[in-house]
Amino acid sequence: MSTTSTIDKKISELNINESSEKVIQHKKLAADRLEKARTKRDDEIQNLKDEQVLNAKKGELVQLYSNLVDDCRQYIQNFVDKQIDWTNIELAIKSDKRKKNSIANYIELPLNLKENRVNIKLKDPEENESETESENESSSDSDSESEMIQRRKVKEHTIHGVPVSIDITISSFANARYYFDLKKEAELKQTKVERGAEIAFKNAEKKIGQDLIKNLQRENGFRQKDEREKFWFEKFYWFITSEGYLCLAGRDKMQTDLIYFNYFSDDDYLVSSEIEGSLKVFVKNPFKGETIPPSTILQAGIFAMSASQAWGGKINPAAWVLNGNDVSKYNSLGILPPGEFEYSAKKDFLPPAQLVMGFGFFCLVDEESAKLHEKQRIDKENEHGVVKIYDNKKKNVNFKITNVKELSSESESVEEQKTDQNTAEVSSRGRKSKLKRAAKYANQDEEDKSLIMNVLGGKKRDEEPKQKHPQENVNIKKNDYNREQHERDVQKIIMDSEEDNSLKIFPNTMDSLVQKPTPDDNIIGLIPVFAPWSALQKCKYKAKIQPGLAKKGKSMNEIINYFTTRKMDGTKFDTDLDWPEEREILKSLKSNDLIGVFTVNKMRLILPKK
Known part of the structure; x- marks a missing residue:
């Protein structure tokens, strides 16, 4: 059965409307991803084929123009033997290019004498034949002016020939052999790519199909089988x-x-x-x-x-x-x-x-295994005469919450009394100065006062405090609202805590979390934890972490790779070695789902040598 038919069957099992916009959009995105994977494979193979053709042509041209290639090598070697500066060599070549039938016209600048290589242009006979045929056809037919211009451009382009890089320290035939070797390497690489491309394309098709099904399940509210319900803590x-x-x-x-x-x-x-x-x-x-x-x-x-x-x-x-x-x-x-x-x-x-911190896993066991651990815990508590009680009892919490408004109103009234006293003192101090100013400007009428105040800008100063009062009232109301809102949030938290029973049954929850499982335990999941290194010493899966510069995502990938490549005991006899079901659960975990337990962003991972 093909991958496409398998995906269609799984989509039909979801019982969703395949004609909806979201389903069509997800299918289109999956098809685009698949097409990109196919074109990427085809492009890589085609590039290798083009590379073979080009290297074969360069090798053949070097053989065809072996005398010319040797003349170019000798031309450059004469400058090098005279120990002329490389920049002066390039200047000499530029001046020789002005002469007709000079060997310098075949050499391209700049030179790469640091690696003893020079680029030269060699004319392709096949292109020259195509040019002559096109010229004969153009002489017999009446072509348009645009076609003539285009043909001239092609002539100008093909005159320069094929660029070939040669080594001036070896012969022309050795340079040709170099290109034929490159052609053989490209052929071998092509065969490898074609073999691996089919497998890679099938894997990509399978992965894209799985992602499509997951996205459709997420859109329709389906829970994945490997998704577990998280604990309250x-x-x-x-x-x-x-x-x-x-x-x-x-x-x-x-x-x-x-x-x-x-x-x-x-x-x-x-x-x-x-x-x-x-x-x-x-x-x-x-x-x-x-x-x-x-x-x-x-x-x-x-x-x-x-x-x-x-x-x-x-x-x-x-x-x-x-x-x-x-x-x-x-x-x-x-x-x-x-x-x-x-x-x-x-x-x-x-x-x-x-x-010094550490990352580790608690092993989540099934109900039957948890009952065995619960029995062992109760026996141990009875032996030592202790009982574990988890509660959230605090003194006078509810009383203080109900009286928050009264306390806030009393504090506001005290502040108002203080502000009234301060305003009375200011008004008594400023009464004498006001009387003096009134006697000084007693002869001025209202028009004179308004003109003088306009010139001095007094009205603006009088209006500014009037405009500030509403803003102050808004800020006061805003602060009061925040405090009242926080008070309501706290009351809601306390009401929810009365209905929450998770803290009381926490000992039973811990019975299902095991640091190092026994052969009798049936492991159904792994719980990630980030804790001080000394607190993880009993854990079977743990990795040491110190301050550093590595990102947490990269470090998490290294941790998972370390856990999934350790020694494994298929018999489940050695509790220090990994077991098959633990390895399967580890391989199904994703680093993005685990890094949320970290309290740090940068770290240095210390793993033991294998």
């Missing part, structure tokens, strides 16, 4: 520490607020740094009343600073950490702008750390 920057703690960071300021209200509690920790661009990393603490290990806090600090200017500056700064109950979204005036927080305690700064 993948919309943020995230990673799991080496001790198993979840760390979240917002991609923008609104996401930072979303994490605070939906997933942050008083028992959790906030880690960030003073360097510009640093992330605010929220560390979830599922063990209530217990402190988090220092290594987890240090890893969160490295993750926070990876997005800052410290990464490009290649410095080792220090991060800070605060407990969740010391972090608030409100101050005395009300809710703070997006991404900003109020801290009620002193920041605890961490020791400087080297910014």
Whole structure:
């Protein structure tokens, strides 16, 4: 079955309207791509054929005019033997070109004496025969004036002959052999291209057909089989520490607020740094009343600073950490702008750390395998007498939200009282000066005052403040609207968090994510993660990343190539080696779908030698 019939069959299975404009447009684009691939192949073969004909002709002309070629070689060699400057040689050739029947008329300038080569023009006998035939026909027939002009142009063009590059250090027959060798090389290349062109064209036809089907499925809302539904935490920057703690960071300021209200509690920790661009990393603490290990806090600090200017500056700064109950979204005036927080305690700064990150994969297993990991986790928790609880409980969040307007109105009333007092003081100070000016200009009437004010431009100065008042009112309303809008957004986030149950079932979600699978696990996908290097030590798939200048797209392609070319164990016995199903999933991944986890744009990839 041909590729075209297969594509038509798959399109018919989609049950879409093939006469719609979008379907016709996609088909037209696919046909254009296929035609370009076909013409590219044909052009490449035709260029090789033309190259063979041209090299054969040049070799034959060098043989035909061997005496002339040797005379040209000897002519140039005489100048070279006399050690004349190359520019002076060219000047001498220009002067000899004025003489009739001079050997210099066959030589083209400039010379390429650096490579011992010279370009000469050799007349083609076949073209001379065609010229004589055309002259005989023109003498017998009455041609138009335009045809005569065109024939003269052809005569002038063919008089110069075929340009041929010769080596002055070898004989004319050696120069002819050089062109015949080039012809043979082009013939061999043509046979290779023709063999590979058919395979390349079939592959291109198959790829274009697959892209067409994908585009049609995307237009009609079909989900690809290899597309998986993403977890809730993948919309943020995230990673799991080496001790198993979840760390979240917002991609923008609104996401930072979303994490605070939906997933942050008083028992959790906030880690960030003073360097510009640093992330605010929220560390979830599922063990209530217990402190988090220092290594987890240090890893969160490295993750926070990876997005800052410290990464490009290649410095080792220090991060800070605060407990969740010391972090608030409100101050005395009300809710703070997006991404900003109020801290009620002193920041605890961490020791400087080297910014070394890594990219890796978590293996996603099926439900049966996840249940086995869940049973192992519960047994381990019962053995140690601990229970993991993920919540977002914070003190007085709802109370403060409902009273934001009251606090803002009180602050506005206080500001109004201050402005009234200031205006009263200004008016009392300026009363005496106004009385003096009134006595000075008491004899002037209204016409005199208006003329003087027009000359001095006083009316414009009086009108300007009147025009400024409406703009000030607009700005005040705009600021109030932004604060009210942010307040509404926060209330909506809190209402959604009450219905969101994803945080409570997060332990069950983690049971399906395995860093190094066992032979009993059935792997159905791979979850990309970008994390501090120390947090990925247990991962089967990991690559070390440091500050550098390489782009993330190129680095991701190198990572995938490294993962897909490592040693593989078909028996699934060795857990350190790659397995066949993992290799198939890796080959189906695209770099553009994976680079979103990076918090950096430039990097240096460090891969172990094979």
